[in-house]
Amino acid sequence: MSYVGPDFDPPQPRRSRRRTLTVAIAALVPGALLGWVMYQAVGGPGNKGGSGNAAVRPSSATPSDTAPTISATNDDKPPGPTPTAESTTASGPLKGKVVVIDPGHNPNNFQHTAEINRKVNIGTNWKECDTTGTSTNDGYSEAEFTLDVAHRMRTLLEKQGATVEFTQDGDRPWGPCVDERARIGNKAGADAVVSIHADGAGTGQRGFHVILPGKVNEGAADTGPIVTPSRDLGERIAGSFVRVTGSAPSNYVGSGTGLVTREDLGGLNLSTVPKVFIECGNMRDSKDAALLTSGAWRQKAAQGISEGIVSFLRG
Ligand SMILES: [Zn+2]
Numbered sequence: 526m527s528y529v530g531p532d533f534d535p536p537q538p539r540r541s542r543r544r545t546l547t548v549a550i551a552a553l554v555p556g557a558l559l560g561w562v563m564y565q566a567v568g569g570p571g572n573k574g575g576s577g578n579a580a581v582r583p584s585s586a587t588p589s590d591t592a593p594t595i596s597a598t599n600d601d602k603p604p605g606p607t608p609t610a611e612s613t614t615a616s617g618p619l620k621g622k623v624v625v626i627d628p629g630h631n632p633n634n635f636q637h638t639a640e641i642n643r644k645v646n647i648g649t650n651w652k653e654c655d656t657t658g659t660s661t662n663d664g665y666s667e668a669e670f671t672l673d674v675a676h677r678m679r680t681l682l683e684k685q686g687a688t689v690e691f692t693q694d695g696d697r698p699w700g701p702c703v704d705e706r707a708r709i710g711n712k713a714g715a716d717a718v719v720s721i722h723a724d725g726a727g728t729g730q731r732g733f734h735v736i737l738p739g740k741v742n743e744g745a746a747d748t749g750p751i752v753t754p755s756r757d758l759g760e761r762i763a764g765s766f767v768r769v770t771g772s773a774p775s776n777y778v779g780s781g782t783g784l785v786t787r788e789d790l791g792g793l794n795l796s797t798v799p800k801v802f803i804e805c806g807n808m809r810d811s812k813d814a815a816l817l818t819s820g821a822w823r824q825k826a827a828q829g830i831s832e833g834i835v836s837f838l839r840g
Pocket residue numbers: 530531532629630658659667721722723
């Protein structure tokens with residue numbers, strides 16, 4: 526079964542002259558400068574305020590003492606044990622802030638197809654409760670990937686003083702359903718929610734993209750209040766993801782911006798708090814898969830996403 530995107534029906538690939546230019550320029554530039562040049566090429570400061578896909582905005586153009594920086598010392602160690610309640614009393618710049626991390630899918634979903642295929646109402650229509658997610662050609666599953674990145678993020682964000690909650694930790698037989706995933710963030714009164722995914726697109730389709738909620742007001746879905754803050758959150762995450770991982774924005778959606786707006790995802794439609802998804806790369810492309818299966822790279826991914834969250838929460 527082919528699988529694309531966090532649910533189904535991703536936006537159609539679009540080509541643009543801007544993307545061609547971006548790729549051409551990127552090819553001329555060594556790795557360390559790539560993120561910044563990508564930022565410049567896809568829009569840069571002169572493209573702020575556009576109503577379409579805005580430019581990826583780095584949380585900081587250059588390192589400075591005001592930039593939120595998260596040190597990563599355990600590059601390739603497995604995630605640590607579940608933190609105790611003491612961690613919620615930690616001090617730090619994010620003290621009092623609640624971050625909900627939504628690790629996409631569930632490693633046990635494939636054993637519960639009837640349950641996850643049940644339809645749930647997402648405001649605009651009905652969709653499957655959850656999906657199994659994709660995997661690399663060698664069998665590393667998206668559900669394992671999302672949990673690993675989520676654990677690494679939790680460690681980093683708790684060091685900053687944030688209270689971190691998960692929608693699932695691989696410890697339940699399936700799900701939760703996408704509507705419940707949204708409700709968990711809502712009930713937590715989260716200041717930011719990020720849903721972690723990796724894509725299952727075609728060979729040669731590479732790079733990350735952040736998915737932003739579109740404006741939806743139908744049934745239980747009313748994203749009006751969260752569209753603008755979610756875009757801010759998403760732009761900051763995209764910017765820091767480029768900077769920390771060195772990965773380029775998707776070459777198959779988002780026209781090189783690394784940003785895609787969707788109105789068909791229950792996890793976004795039903796959210797009442799700022800929320801985005803991130804597709805960290807394409808598990809079906811061998812070059813992206815080499816990154817996604819590397820613990821050192823996943824640590825960078827977790828750091829990039831976390832720094833975007835920190836930047837958003839500190840304003
Ligand atoms: Zn997914």
